[in-house]
Amino acid sequence: MFTRQLKINAVGFTCRLAGLVCCFTFASSLAVAEELAVESPGKVLKVVCEVKDGVPVYSVSRLQRPVIAESRLGFEFKNGISLGKGMKLAGSRRDSVDETWTQVWGEEKRIRDHHNELRVDLAGVDDSSRKMSVVFRVFDDGIGFRYEIPMGNDSWEITNELTEFAMTGDHRAWWIGAYQGNRYEFRYTDSPLSKTEKVHTPITFETADGLYLSIHEAALTDFSSMALWRKSGNTFEADLYPWSDGIKVRGTGNIVTPWRTIQIADTPGGLIDNYLILNLNEPNRLEDTSWIKPGKYVGIWWEMHLDIASWGSGPKHGATTEKTKKYIDFAASNGFDGVLVEGWNHGWEVEWGDSFNFTKAYPDFDLPYLAKYAVDKGVRLIGHHETGAAVENYERQMDAAFALYEELGVRAVKTGYVGHGQNIVRTDEQGNKHREWHHGQHMVRHYRKVVEEAAKHHIMIDAHEPIKPTGIRRTYPNMMTREGACGQEYNAWGGPRRNLPDHTTILPFTRLLAGPMDFTPGIFDLLYEKERPGERVSTTLAKQLALYVVIYSPLQMAADLPKNYEAKPEPFKFIKDVPADWEFTEVLHARIGDYVTIARKDRNSDDWYLGSITDENGRILQADLSFLTPGVKYTAEIYRDSDDADWDKNPYGMVIEKKQVDSTMKLPLRLAPGGGTAIRFHPAK
Numbered sequence: 002m003f004t005r006q007l008k009i010n011a012v013g014f015t016c017r018l019a020g021l022v023c024c025f026t027f028a029s030s031l032a033v034a035e036e037l038a039v040e041s042p043g044k045v046l047k048v049v050c051e052v053k054d055g056v057p058v059y060s061v062s063r064l065q066r067p068v069i070a071e072s073r074l075g076f077e078f079k080n081g082i083s084l085g086k087g088m089k090l091a092g093s094r095r096d097s098v099d100e101t102w103t104q105v106w107g108e109e110k111r112i113r114d115h116h117n118e119l120r121v122d123l124a125g126v127d128d129s130s131r132k133m134s135v136v137f138r139v140f141d142d143g144i145g146f147r148y149e150i151p152m153g154n155d156s157w158e159i160t161n162e163l164t165e166f167a168m169t170g171d172h173r174a175w176w177i178g179a180y181q182g183n184r185y186e187f188r189y190t191d192s193p194l195s196k197t198e199k200v201h202t203p204i205t206f207e208t209a210d211g212l213y214l215s216i217h218e219a220a221l222t223d224f225s226s227m228a229l230w231r232k233s234g235n236t237f238e239a240d241l242y243p244w245s246d247g248i249k250v251r252g253t254g255n256i257v258t259p260w261r262t263i264q265i266a267d268t269p270g271g272l273i274d275n276y277l278i279l280n281l282n283e284p285n286r287l288e289d290t291s292w293i294k295p296g297k298y299v300g301i302w303w304e305m306h307l308d309i310a311s312w313g314s315g316p317k318h319g320a321t322t323e324k325t326k327k328y329i330d331f332a333a334s335n336g337f338d339g340v341l342v343e344g345w346n347h348g349w350e351v352e353w354g355d356s357f358n359f360t361k362a363y364p365d366f367d368l369p370y371l372a373k374y375a376v377d378k379g380v381r382l383i384g385h386h387e388t389g390a391a392v393e394n395y396e397r398q399m400d401a402a403f404a405l406y407e408e409l410g411v412r413a414v415k416t417g418y419v420g421h422g423q424n425i426v427r428t429d430e431q432g433n434k435h436r437e438w439h440h441g442q443h444m445v446r447h448y449r450k451v452v453e454e455a456a457k458h459h460i461m462i463d464a465h466e467p468i469k470p471t472g473i474r475r476t477y478p479n480m481m482t483r484e485g486a487c488g489q490e491y492n493a494w495g496g497p498r499r500n501l502p503d504h505t506t507i508l509p510f511t512r513l514l515a516g517p518m519d520f521t522p523g524i525f526d527l528l529y530e531k532e533r534p535g536e537r538v539s540t541t542l543a544k545q546l547a548l549y550v551v552i553y554s555p556l557q558m559a560a561d562l563p564k565n566y567e568a569k570p571e572p573f574k575f576i577k578d579v580p581a582d583w584e585f586t587e588v589l590h591a592r593i594g595d596y597v598t599i600a601r602k603d604r605n606s607d608d609w610y611l612g613s614i615t616d617e618n619g620r621i622l623q624a625d626l627s628f629l630t631p632g633v634k635y636t637a638e639i640y641r642d643s644d645d646a647d648w649d650k651n652p653y654g655m656v657i658e659k660k661q662v663d664s665t666m667k668l669p670l671r672l673a674p675g676g677g678t679a680i681r682f683h684p685a686k
Contacts, residue, residue, distance in 0.1 A: 037093050039119035045141040046265065050074075050121045055087045057123055057135065060167075061144060063265055068212065072165035072236070074135055076148065079158040079248065084123070084133045084150065091132070092122035105285060105478040106295045108517075108553045110584045110604055114280040116140045138260075143277040145219055145260035152255050159250040162227070164239040164261055166216055171195045171235055172206040175511050175593060179228035179240070182421045184439050184466055185485045188498065189507045191594055199230045199240060201469070203514045205272070207593065213269050215514050219260040219281035221471040222449065225250045226440035227259070242442075245427070245435040250442050259471060269510055270588030273599070278515070282472040292412060292459040293478050295555035295582040298383055299332050300341025301325065303524070303560050306493035307532040312344035312387075314363045320345040321365045325382075326374060331563040333378035336577050340375060341383040341415060341558070342366075353389030353419060359402035372409035383413045383463075390420025390439070390466070392447050393428060399451065403458040412459065413481070413556065415519075416451060418466035444468060452480045463519050463556050470516025482519045482554040486512040489521040489560055492538045493529075502539050502648055502675035503594050503616035505548060510593045513553065521560040522548035523576055525569050527652045540614075541652045543642045544677030546572060549579045550612025551599050551677075557581045571657050575640050575679050579610055587628045589613075596620050598670065600628050607684050609635075613670050614677040617648070622670040626682075629664040634685040637662045641671065641678040648675025661685060 036051040046068075050059045053071075061069035075085025096118040101111050116138045125131030134149045174194040177187045179201045190196075194206065203217040216237070218227050225241040232238040239261070241249035260281040266272050287293075301319045304310040310319030320342050328340045345366045348357035362368045368382075375382050384406045388395040406414060418439065425437040425444055437443040448468045455462050456479045465484040474480045486508060491500050505520075512518060522545055527538040538545070549557060559566065559576050566573040583601040590598035590613065598613035609629060613622065629635055637660045646654030654673070662668060662682065670678045 037090070037119060037121055039095065039117050039137055039139050041139045041141045042097070042099070042115050042117055043141045046139050046144060048119065048137050048139050048144055050119065050135060050137065052088055052090055052123070055089070055126060056085065057088050059135070059137070059146070061263065063212065066210075067169050068214065068265060069263065070167040070169055072167040073163050075133070075163040076150070076159055077161040077163065079160050082131060084131060085163040087126050088123045088131070088133070089126050090121065091124040094120040096120075102284065104279075104475070105290045105293055106555045106582045108583050108586045108601065109274070109276065112276045112279055116280070138281065140277055140280070142266055142271065142275050143262060143264040145262045145277060145281045147260045148256065148258040150256040152253075154254060156253045157251065157256070158248045159241070160248065162239040162241050162249065165232065166229070166237045166263070168194060168206065168235040168237070170209055172208050172214070174204060174206050175507055176200040176204045180422065184422055185469065185512070186487050186491070188487060188501065188504060189511055191507075194231070194235060197231050199228055201228055203511055204229060205511050205514070205593065207269075211267065213266045213272055215264040215272055215510075217262045217264070217278065217471070217515055219262050219278040219472045220283065221259045221445055221468070221473070223252065223442065223446055224259050225442045226445060226468060227261070228440070242438045242440040244441060244443065245437055264514065268591060269593050270591035270597075272514055273509055273588050273591065274586055275514070278472040279475050282475040284475065285478055286476055287456055287478060290478055293461060293481075294338065294412070295481070295580075296338030297557045297559060297576070297581055298339035298341055299328055299337050299559050299563065300343070300383065301328060302341055302343050302521075302558075303493070304562060305343065306490050307529060309532060313349035314365065318344065318363070318365060320363065322367045322371060325366070325371050328563065329371070329375045329378055329380055332380045335566075337380065337559065339381050339383040339413060341385060343385045343387070343415075345385065353387065354391035355394045357387065357389060357391065357394060359386055359395070359398045360405050369409060372411060376410050381413070382409070382411050383415060384411045384460075385415050385417070387417035387419065390418045390424050392418075392425055392444070396447070396450070399454055403455055403460055406460060407458040413461040413463060414455065415463040415465060420466070439466065440468060449473070452477045455479055461556070465519070472516065474516060482517040482556050484519055485515070486518060488519065489524060489538075492524070493533055493536060495536070499536065500539060501617070505540075505544075505552065505614055506597055506616050507594050509551060509597050509599070510591070517554040518552055519554050519556060519558065520548065520552045521558040522552065523559040524561045525565040525572070526561060538652075539648055539675060541642050541646050541648050541673055541676040542572060542655050543640050543646070543673075543679060544614050544648070544675065546575045546640050546679035547612035547614050547677035549576065550601055550610050550679065551597060551614055553583075555581050572640055572655060575638070575681065578681055580605065585628070589624055590622050596622070596672065598622060598624060602628075609682040611680040611682070612677065613672060615672040615675070617674050619674045619676070620670070620672040622672065624668040624670050626662055626666050626668055627664050629662070629682060631664045633663065635662050635682040636660075636685045637668070638681040638683075639678065640680070642673035642676040644671070646673035646676055648673070
């Protein structure tokens with residue numbers, strides 16, 4: 002396991018995050034300048050921190066060009082104490098890191114962590130007991146900063162975070178609104194930032210002079226999730242999701258906040274291959290990761306969304322022993338790793354929530370038999386825990402539910418939290434009921450508890466209706482993937498909220514900057530007038546294949562019904578071939594909301610895969626193949642839109658062809674409106 006020891010110097014600060022034990026002392030005799038600055042290792046970015054009239058502020062520039070103007074720092078507490086005014090500089094410390102670590106799985110095998118660090122210690126002008134440190138880590142492609150506040154053994158309650166992000170213009174922004182009932186499941190709005198509402202992060206910006214920025218957070222642990230609100234003009238302020246009583250964050254002992262992150266790049270693709278958020282998380286805590294396996298799965302799921310089958314028991318029940326055996330057989334014969342089965346357990350007939358029983362199967366679903374049948378076939382069941390947002394009911398049963406799966410050889414569980422954004426019932430010590438947000442501190446604690454308890458039972462997690470990713474997959478690599486945006490299911494019943502052709506050309510630059518997404522691609526029956534009149538998938542068939550490369554997830558679903566794959570075996574071959582674990586990632590083309598082309602190298606072979614997708618407009622792009630190994634001839638297996646393909650008029654138009662290529666070539670990509678291209682490159686024999 003990779004570990005890093007923080008150096009101890011005259012400032013006298015020691016912090017061991019793994020135990021969340023922090024001791025704070027300030028060196029009052031340390032000479033401190035009025036302004037402190039730190040540059041990135043390549044002198045690309047510069048952060049300045051200073052105190053003006055008692056107010057701590059910071060600013061960020063890139064190659065002498067302002068990126069974040071003077072922005073406030075600090076917190077306010079319920080007891081009236083403010084760490085955002087009446088402050089003075091009290092000390093500082095610097096550090097530098099340049100090291101490389103290996104992901105257990107991921108879109109890039111080896112990650113370089115190269116940053117310079119500045120720790121700024123602050124104290125109250127009239128009350129030296131008011132202390133706060135701000136730690137800045139500055140990379141060439143972004144910054145992160147967090148607060149460390151010494152509280153001893155005291156209890157505390159935060160009422161407001163004062164952190165600002167003062168943008169330098171009315172930038173173009175891609176965003177979804179916060180504090181809405183459907184969590185993160187909305188289409189992105191593309192507008193000037195002056196038109197934003199309260200917004201979730203990541204939020205992505207394009208400046209008038211060609212920079213690309215994304216604001217998010219890293220290492221969200223026992224804190225409230227951060228939204229942003231446009232305070233005035235072009236300035237955003239952190240907006241922490243509150244408890245039901247209005248308190249933003251509460252706790253006892255020293256405070257170590259999540260990192261506030263700003264990713265910065267010259268190109269949109271520079272945001273995609275930016276690993277700052279992972280670098281700001283703690284190293285892997287799991288000593289044994291041999292049981293954590295990326296892979297692909299099929300499942301009894303899409304047919305429920307099409308209303309062919311039901312989650313609850315009855316004449317249309319999907320999760321039957323007979324049907325599950327057929328899915329297991331299909332998975333085994335086509336090289337899939339898992340079979341997801343939703344609706345197997347008691348509780349689906351009534352209002353979702355406290356009714357769910359996570360260890361009792363319906364009579365027509367023989368869980369022990371099917372788990373063994375799957376293992377004997379070289380496949381494993383993927384468990385399913387839909388909570389209906391009744392987390393107390395889930396936590397009462399969680400250990401027994403995970404233990405049951407562990408005993409049966411189940412290695413992955415899809416969790417679900419369908420419910421209104423502020424529909425989490427919490428019972429206090431007096432027995433009173435409170436309703437909490439999906440994104441507040443109460444649920445941050447719950448989601449982390451699920452991951453930690455699952456790890457004890459060697460279970461991987463695929464979370465739907467989740468807390469947003471902030472990079473904890475590095476610390477707990479059994480936290481595999483999440484939903485957290487409009488996925489494929491909206492194409493089954495979304496109506497006016499159905500995903501439009503540009504949706505997946507926005508996700509790589511917004512939601513996916515936070516972490517992997519279980520989008521569930523691979524629908525081959527794009528038009529289903531009989532099952533869902535008026536609904537459809539707004540892509541071509543080739544684009545569905547390309548999504549396996551463009552939208553990263555270590556657990557990838559082939560979401561359609563087996564019969565639809567059996568009817569189209571030629572394109573289905575790409576889904577069978579494409580891996581879910583990568584060694585390298587290269588972004589070849591990128592324009593947010595318009596198109597993106599990504600190439601990835603398989604971690605376990607010499608093969609490369611390419612996915613290219615476009616919005617409602619057709620494109621002709623040139624793919625530079627210099628990512629391939631020089632001097633090696635490759636066979637390119639190409640799955641592309643036919644010349645007359647169109648997501649609206651001819652979504653099934655596809656050409657499958659082979660070409661001999663090498664690293665010196667450029668390959669033309671013809672993308673139909675709403676279309677795409679998927680390519681497998683393997684060394685020619």
